[in-house]
Amino acid sequence: MRLRALLLLTALLTVIPGMGAEETVSAFMADGFDPPLGLVGPKQYYRARGFRPNGHLGEDWNGVGGGDTDLGDPVYNIAHGLVVFARNYKLGWGNVVIIRHAYLENGQTQFVDSLYGHLNEILVQEGQQAAKGVKIGTIGNNRGMYDAHLHFEMRKNIRVGMFRSSFPRDYSIYWDPSEFIAAHRTLAGAGTTAALPINTFPASAPPVVGAPMQQAEAPLVKPSAVPVLRRGGSFKIDRYDDLR
Template sequence: MKILWCIIIILLTFFSSKKQLVTNSAKESIGIQDAHAKYDALFSKHPELIAIDFDFPVGKPNGKVYYNAQKFKSNNHLGDDWNGVGGGNSDLGDSIYSIANGYVCFAEDIGGGWGNVIRIIHKYKDKYYESLYAHCKTITIKAGDFVKKGDLIGTIGNADGLYLAHLHLEIRDDIFMGIGGGYSENTKGYLDPTKFINEN
């Protein structure tokens, strides 16, 4: 009898958790649909801010006097690290520019190894992309702003002295991911920033 009750409890737990999983998936799906609808409405109201093309976030034009110190996938890196050619902290406080027209969905200091982070949603060729800029010294825009390609959005920082100054840039084709860790063997949702900018 005791064994039978254990089996019943296990089965009830299994079906209950399965139902919860389906409910959570449905909620997540609705949340994504709502976000897509929100961005569709925003860019419909502001078609002039749909991305036409992309540029590098530093050294106008085309990353002049900067170099990509740690490329996408190097040591499982999920972005590019842009450094001034002077090395060290020579680029501390230098300008960061939006890589394309878009909508600022996040701009805050989240501390830790990330520091000040800016996240911008770009509508481009009927798809959505996100650019993420990390370790910023300052942020000159706020969530809810629209930006154009080349607009000043912040300055290069060092995450309160954790690193030598540089800009960590990520480009994602999944705009619903969390902040992440900056490094992973799994690159699903992440694009090679330099390759994407050069091709678009």
Template sequence: MQTLVRIMRVLLTLALTAVVIGVIWLRFGISPSSALTPLDPAFVRLTPLEVATLPLATRFDMPMGSEHGALTYNARPFRISRHLGDDLNGIGGGNSDLGASVYASGAGRVVYAGIPGPGWGKMILIAHRLPDHDELGPVIQTMYAHLQSIRVEVGQLVQRGDEIGTVGTAEGAYLAHLHFEVRLGPYVNPGQGYADTPLNRVAPEQFIRAHRGAEADILNPPPEKD
């Protein structure tokens, strides 16, 4: 009988301990709803396998106008006033390019598509795998921001020249233009558009000139496999 009483006391103690732990967890821990909250992209990076399976990008073109960016101009180049990208406008200025097509600069996979925060509007990040001999590789990302619309989904494979969205105003924050960046590395982080140092960004126009992979007079459509 005494053995049974001791067993019952132990079980009761364990039950009460479990109740106390449960109350503390619900009060201070992770609730079921918060456990389902998507991870902040600032803490996401592509795995080595994801990098290795990215489409190989052997050529890059401008994301607006023609492959050379015809009928567009760079209103605020990289690093002017701490700017981390290029602001590309239609040649007419103002909102003349509102709703104009934005194209994937190179073959890759969409790794982010959404609204990361105030002042960005809609944004797309595309990851690209560079050839083995490229000193900037193995992976870079192109970023397209202030969009009016997004026409791709996360995980979607795109070819150079595919329409991925349209030029917008960042929900009315600016006159219409495309904020375009080229980023080094596998970190999927919308980040900021201005900083005292370049961070992991490189000059977009210089990058495309160095990675065009075609003669200057070739304006052909993207191949079936880039």
């Protein structure tokens, strides 16, 4: 009887959110984070719009040619991780991929979600382990809603999923993507694994925090007067002001 009670308790702890017990899968630790575009090939990209708390919660990366000149260009996974979302969410999002990464910070295991929006194609599946640098999709324009670009977010809170409106829109939930990447290019933990939490997203929308987030994005600014992410074999940070 005691064993049965223990099993029941274990099952309850597994399914009740907030009880501390979570489903996990074993996944490789990130050994460093790279930008999602422009690591290989001749194309150049610039950050058309940056991260702004309570405003734009990610970065828009665009080809320097403007317009749809970057439509179909490859988008790369920024670090080893697990694909936790890969669907067409429609609305202002279109095709979205979210990858969850475990990494070491001061000896502690931390988690972060990277989000890639408006993709023309999705080339990974939910539940798939994805190595750093793997092509996970291509730059899209959400069926003509925008000039083709990559909307890219990094979330320190791994419970947001597609319900941004239910969470604060600030640094308590998000990282500035370029700042995070610049500070985490090379990390300890290569070749080791971590227990990565899964099924952390709400199944339906939790209560909204503050005003609802707008779905559509404004037109992109032209590439003039913004830093260009130039091609570089090793992609050294100190060569790219936009990654500071």
